Amino acid sequence: MKKILTTVFIAAVSLINAQNLKLIVNNYSTTFDFHGTLSAHNFGGGCYPYVTTNSPAMVVVPADSNMSNGNELVYANFKDQYLNSLYPNASWVVQLSATTQTVRAWNHASIAPGGVISANTKWSSSQFQMYYAGTSTPEPSFSGLIGEPQDPCTGASSNISTLYGDVEWFNITTGNVDYSYLQIY
Amino acid sequence: MKKLLLSAAFAVLTLASCSNESSAVNTVESMKTPQMENFDKAFKSLGDPQNRPTEEEKKRNTSELSDRRKALLVPASKELILSTGITEAELMRKTGGDISQIIVWATQIYMKKSEGIRKNIKAEN
Numbered sequence: 222m223k224k225i226l227t228t229v230f231i232a233a234v235s236l237i238n239a240q241n242l243k244l245i246v247n248n249y250s251t252t253f254d255f256h257g258t259l260s261a262h263n264f265g266g267g268c269y270p271y272v273t274t275n276s277p278a279m280v281v282v283p284a285d286s287n288m289s290n291g292n293e294l295v296y297a298n299f300k301d302q303y304l305n306s307l308y309p310n311a312s313w314v315v316q317l318s319a320t321t322q323t324v325r326a327w328n329h330a331s332i333a334p335g336g337v338i339s340a341n342t343k344w345s346s347s348q349f350q351m352y353y354a355g356t357s358t359p360e361p362s363f364s365g366l367i368g369e370p371q372d373p374c375t376g377a378s379s380n381i382s383t384l385y386g387d388v389e390w391f392n393i394t395t396g397n398v399d400y401s402y403l404q405i406y
Numbered sequence: 407m408k409k410l411l412l413s414a415a416f417a418v419l420t421l422a423s424c425s426n427e428s429s430a431v432n433t434v435e436s437m438k439t440p441q442m443e444n445f446d447k448a449f450k451s452l453g454d455p456q457n458r459p460t461e462e463e464k465k466r467n468t469s470e471l472s473d474r475r476k477a478l479l480v481p482a483s484k485e486l487i488l489s490t491g492i493t494e495a496e497l498m499r500k501t502g503g504d505i506s507q508i509i510v511w512a513t514q515i516y517m518k519k520s521e522g523i524r525k526n527i528k529a530e531n
Contacts, residue, residue, distance in 0.1 A: 249453055289446040291434025291520060305521075371467050379469045380459060389452075389459065391471040393513075395506040400513060401469075406453035 241398045244344040246280075246294035247287035248405045250351070250386050253363060255282040255405055257349030259296065259310070260368075260375070261342040268374035270338045271316040272299060275324055280308050284354035287404075296344075298334040303327035344401040345369050346377040351385065351405070360385050367403060432530060437523045441482070441489040445516055448482035476505045483512030490515055 248255045256279040262271040274280055286292035296302040296310075303309045313332060316322045325332050332338050346368025352359050363385040368377030369392075381388045387406045392399060438446070451457055452475055463472045487497055487508070501507040 247449065249450055287446075288449055288516075289435070289443075291438075291523070295517070369469050380464050387453070387458070390469055391475075392469050393471050393476070393506055393509050395504065395510050398510050400510065402449075402471075404449075404453065 240340075240343070242298070242343060243400045244294070244296040244403070245288075245400060246282050246403045246405075248282045248284060249287050249289075250405045251285045252354060253351035253360065253386060253405070254284050254354050255349060256280070256352055256359075257282075257347040257367075259344070260346050260348075261299075261344045262374050263341045264343050264345075264369075264372075265341065269316055269318050270342055271374070272332065272338065272342055273314045273316075274310045275314045276311040279350070280310060282308060298339055299325075299332040300327055300334060300339075343399065345372060346375040346390070347403055349388070369401075432527055434520065434523050434527065437526070439489060439519070441486040442516060442519060444482040445479075445486050445512060448479045451478055473505065476509060479509050479512075480505050483509045486512045486515055 244259060244261075246255065246259075258274050258278055259280055260271065260273040262268050280294065282294050283292075286294070292307060294306060294308045296306055299313055303311065310327065312324050312326050314322060315325050315332060315338060330336070346366060348366050349364060350359050351363035363383045365381045365388065366375065366377045367381055367388050367390045368375050368379065369390065370377070370379040377390070379390045388403070389406075390401065390403050392401050394400070452471075457475060457478055459472065459475070463474070466472070484497065488494065497508070501511065
């Protein structure tokens with residue numbers, strides 16, 4: 222009986238957490254390419270699971286790639302991004318605790334939508350470095366950790382302003398829908 | 407002779423216009439509806455100096471876009487929703503006028519339309 226109740230409880234929690242999430246990156250800068258990790262983690266107590274792009278670790282969204290020309294990055298979840306996004310990420314680093322880390326392919330069952338890891342993570346942050354468009358020359362002053370503010374798991378800021386451009390992270394949420402935007406101007 | 411030259415010129419013009427047409431049509435940008443373009447512009451406008459987050463907005467404990475900045479997205483969002491044949495009354499009934507719901511609904515329509523355009527382009531190529 223206890224087992225059944227536990228199962229029902231876990232199912233209920235998973236349902237509550239079954240959110241409609243998306244991460245959208247709009248690079249409006251015409252001078253700089255965006256190179257950055259994209260991470261999601263648990264916001265419901267503790268930081269794990271903690272999931273980060275792995276191949277490539279730094280996703281590149283070139284200068285002037287945004288909704289205006291249809292070249293924005295859209296990740297719906299860890300799996301479908303590989304099939305539908307213009308910037309597919311073939312595998313993810315999955316941390317279940319501070320000491321356990323596994324690399325999972327985009328189609329691994331454990332990170333599929335509706336699974337425990339997917340249901341308990343939300344897009345959180347990006348460690349990024351801007352590069353002069355089309356080159357391997359970084360602009361050292363245009364980099365940082367952008368993401369959800371007041372997040373002890375990352376320590377990210379939601380606004381970064383530099384002489385070279387600005388980056389912001391914001392959300393638009395309603396009900397179980399939560400869209401996270403990373404915009405570079 | 408003159409006739410022949412004329413028809414040759416005409417043929418060249420026709421061919422040129424045809425090739426221009428396909429190159430113009432085959433981008434996501436060119437296949438967007440005016441409502442989608444306005445939705446794009448609204449998101450881009452969040453980066454305009456007067457629309458950037460104020461110091462007060464930056465100090466908030468949340469990353470939720472402020473109501474002031476959400477309001478910048480609402481006209482284009484409404485326009486996009488109405489362009490699908492939904493009436494103003496339906497829009498108000500479904501969202502209760504909640505600006506977040508209006509923007510999210512418009513975003514979902516936008517993404518579906520973008521996906522449709524991408525699929526069309528793939529099918530054409």
